[in-house]
Amino acid sequence: MSKRLINLLTPIFAVLLGIILGTIIMLVSGYNPVDAFIALGQGAFGDVYQTGEVVRQVTPYILAGLAVAFAFRVGLFNIGVEGQFIVGWLAAVWVGVTFELPTIIHIPLAILAAMLAGGLWAFIPGLLKARFRVHEVIVTIMMNYIALHVVNYIVNTKMNQGSSKTGKIHETASLRSEWLSNLTTGSSIHWGIIIAIICCFIMWFLLEKTTRGFELRAVGFNQDAAHYAGMSVNKNIILSMVISGCFAGIAGAMEGLGTFGYMAVQGGFTGVGFNGIAVALLGGNTAIGVFFAALLFGILKIGALSMPLAGVPKELVDIIIALIVFFVAASYMIRIVLERFSKKGVK
């Protein structure tokens, strides 16, 4: 079996194993898995409204997945997407609320602000990694909590327009559209999905088709070799974290300019950043893989909301997603099995 095929089969097996274990958990708990999966399917595709909701949910997942994947390709684990996402959300809403500009300027400006905020939030761990060799995982985790508390503080004291929320953004900064909403009988779908798909292309182009992308990947493969070839490892580390943070910031802008149109005080993490890790891993850290993995998780998450109709708690889907991450992480196990099988085939 070729390496390529194994790379493709591993995530598929991980998903299957996750669903099988989820089914077993339902059986043991006395639920009917067939009903549950039918409810899930109808919850995601039952009518156009639900499909609209899936698209809306997929949008930030794609971007968060791209953020994690981009850093991974350079050999860095950006677990701080959640924090960069939150600061990006706030920055986008701030521009949306504060300025009055024509749409053609307002939306790009708001997204740019979100990119800057997310990029800055990721710049710090990048700099510390490059300058002091501090492990980025710990710093980004800490930055997540700093983001959460600082953003809550700003929303609560500086931008509060009642009930711990900021004011609504101006229409000119909104990604929502009457037309899309009517098309899906009033779902919260917005134009952000187009931006997310464009970002997939940008990531693919940047990494695969440019000299800079070649350098970034080289650093990801082997820092010493990259250094020996005359590339600046430190510069590429910082750059990759900043670009990763920009993607995460845009993901936040999608929530601020599209889904919600405001920012509220967050009781805890939104989970988008952590799901981004799952998306990136399942997607094999490629742009196209991230797209499909985000689609799968979006369907699961939105479909899960209908599972209580079949009497099954929606948390079952969280268990399945966690198991998928687990099996992708432990893919060595799946590889061993696959390689055994292929060797037997040769004999």
Added chain:
Amino acid sequence: MSELLFSLSHTVLATANAHEGLSLMKILMIVVPSALLWAAPLVFTSLGGVFSERSGVVNIGLEGLMVIGAFSAIVFNLTFVDTFGSATPWVALLVAMVAGALFSILHAVAAITFRADHTVSGVAINLLAVGLTMFLVKLIYNKGETDIIKQGFSKIDIPILKDIPVLGKIFFQNTYWTSFVAIFVAFIAWYVIYKTPFGLRLRSVGEHPMAADTMGINVTKMRYLGVIISGALGGIGGGVYAQSISSNFNHATISGQGFMALAAMIFGKWHPLGAMGAALFFGFAQSISIIGSSLPFLSNIPNVYLFIAPYVLTILALTGFIGRAEAPKADGVHYIKGSR
């Protein structure tokens, strides 16, 4: 850190003088027990982190292990309170310990046997813990959270010690046994890790697994033990939190305590007593951020500074501004026999 505490207490002193009515003594009698209360779960869990990472397995699944501990302690407490009476919280703590240890085996299997990236496996543990426990809460109680326990850890005065003049009032009255057990366990952990053959082996597989293997130490076994001990301690941490602070279990019961314990472990430089000291300090910061508004001199300071203090300090410690924190050499590195 002691300097920091010293200067903090100086500020407290200065401002307390400015406010009549709340004497320094009274303030300390509010702040210290509250700090000890909040610190106890962090101390246990950060010690768990020390055991795991000293053996060379990165464990950011501490959060998930605390979730499992909190959940199992609360469920056991609610179910068996009539059987065990006032001993219930302690028995529930043992249950939480076992549950945490069992759950952590998943992390061990993935990270050690199947060579999963330790951080990714930890993320999976965290996701799985929240999903699984909330699924079970809905299955058992048919709603989004459990009932409130009737028999949690309660405030006590420590016998004999409470009669020490001044100090007794501040440290040993209106407090919780769990805080003192936590500190005691930290000293045991220090003894185990630094003074026993087991501890030497544990540290050696975390520093240089190949050398340890050559000397006949079973690297896989030691690492499994490190992770399982961390699961047990993380479970206890969650159980203590649930039974002395939250009193029930829902999706937000454990929200970041595990990561704060991780921060304490790093700030304490992967040393049991350092981790304990950092956890006590973070507990102090947490309690101040919560009760600060009731203290006159603190109500003017935005509590966001206290909220972010543990995380900012951890970053500074890692960067080297507060004495550089160095991880064990082989932390997060797989040991594959025969590879160089």
